[in-house]
Each structure stands twice: as C-alpha cells, then as structure tokens.
Amino acid sequence: MENTIALRKWLDDLKLAHPLVIAGPCSAETEEQVMGIAHALKDTDVNYYRAGIWKPRTRPGNFEGVGAIGLKWLQRVKAETGLKTATEVANRNHVDLALEHDIDLLWIGARSTVSPFIVQEIADALKGTDKVVLVKNPVNPDLSLWLGAIERLRSANIKKLGVIHRGFSTYEKTKYRNIPEWQIAIELQSRFPDLPLINDPSHITGQRDLIFDVSQTALDLNFDGLMIETHTNPDKAWSDAAQQITPERLVQIMRDLRIRKETD
Ligand code: PEP
C-alpha cells in the first residue's frame, strides 16, 4: 500500500514517533515553572520541550523574556527529563548562546521571518549546523517571505530544516488569533516537499478550546508534527495565557487525535 505519510528524511533518521510533538510554555518564567512543566511532560508523547527565552513582543511594556539564564534551565530540563530542548532565536547573539548551551532545536519566529536581514544573519550564524532549525511563517500572509527565509537557510547548508505554520494576522476580527490560510502552508509544502511541516495550533487559535480541532485538521492534511504551548497554570502564564493548555489536556488531546498511520 502506498505510504501516505512522507516523513522527511532527517525526521526518519531521528526515529521519532509520528507526529513530532513540541510542547512547553510560551515563555520560560522561573526555573521552578520550567522544571515543573518539563517533569509533567516527561513520560508523554512530547519529543522537544519548548520555552521562549527571548520574547519578541509586538508592543513594548510586556514581559520580554528571562534572557540567557533560561538556557541553563533548559539544560537542566534535558539532564533531568531527557527531553530535547527548543527555543526561539532572533539574532546572531541568540544563536551563539543557544548553540553554546547545546539547545537541540532552534526556531525562527514569525516576526523575524519578515526580515531578510535578520534571517540572513541567523542563517550565517547557523551555517552547517546539525541542530534542528524550524522557520515559522511570517506574520503576514506573504508566501515569498517564507520561501525566501527557507532559501537563505538552505543556502547555509542547514540539514535538519523544517517549517512551522502558525497562521497569519488579519485586520478583521475572526475566531482565530491568526487565520490558518491552510492553502499557503500546502503551497509551501508543494515547493519544498522534503521539509517537515509542523503546525502551531496555539498561535493560530489564540484560545485553548480550539486547539484540538486545528490540530486534527493539520494531521488530516498530513502535517508532520505539532507545536503546542503547555503550562501547568495556563491562566497565570506571563504570555499567551488564553491559548496555553495543561500537560493533562495535552495528553488527552494526543490520545484523542486521529493519527494517520502509514498504511491508511
Ligand atoms: C511563540 O512561539 O511563542 C511565538 C512568539 O510565536 P510566533 O513567532 O509564532 O508569534
């Protein structure tokens, strides 16, 4: 029977279950918070533990991340739980520090993908890395910016490259925080069929009640993985409180999702 799940080469090599699951808080807040969530996710389907250390806030005056100290907390996560670690990088200094602290997965955020200068700086800093590098779609529905970022990273010989679809901002009020515009992600996948495609239902929905449905749609569309913001006390989170779910809810969602098997 035809293999309908085209798990991409480097993902195959990592021998992780399908779908790839990246989970953890929007922001690292305190060492206790980071460790508490990590221990709650330890024996679940989660492969990579995410936490934002440097937070790119659209407007100033909000929590902007704990900074480099958070990298030490992520190192502790890996040592104590065995979870691989992931954080957002937005300039050369972030990349250098993340690599120094042996972070396993670095992602480029939606507000960075819009800037060819910053993407090029990050690509140069990452040249030849064997870390996983994921590039989120730009905040606005501009396929070319997303393609351009991928081309810059590809030219830097990043072998484990993938993309994250996190939806697009719109001036109109909709039920989503960022409208999915699924066709843009599908078009991108058709241009780069070898790149793993991860869905981020947290930033698409902006509200925890819609996470399951968007995750299911992504899996039905053959996405390779999910990035889901998870917090032990979501309502008290220092960023993106409305969209974070508890570790218990994440386990339930992963159990209830219909996951296409290779023989479907
Ligand atoms: C995040 O992942 O917490 C984040 C800031 O996401 P985005 O770049 O998609 O807005």
Ligand code: MN
């Ligand atoms: Mn967030």
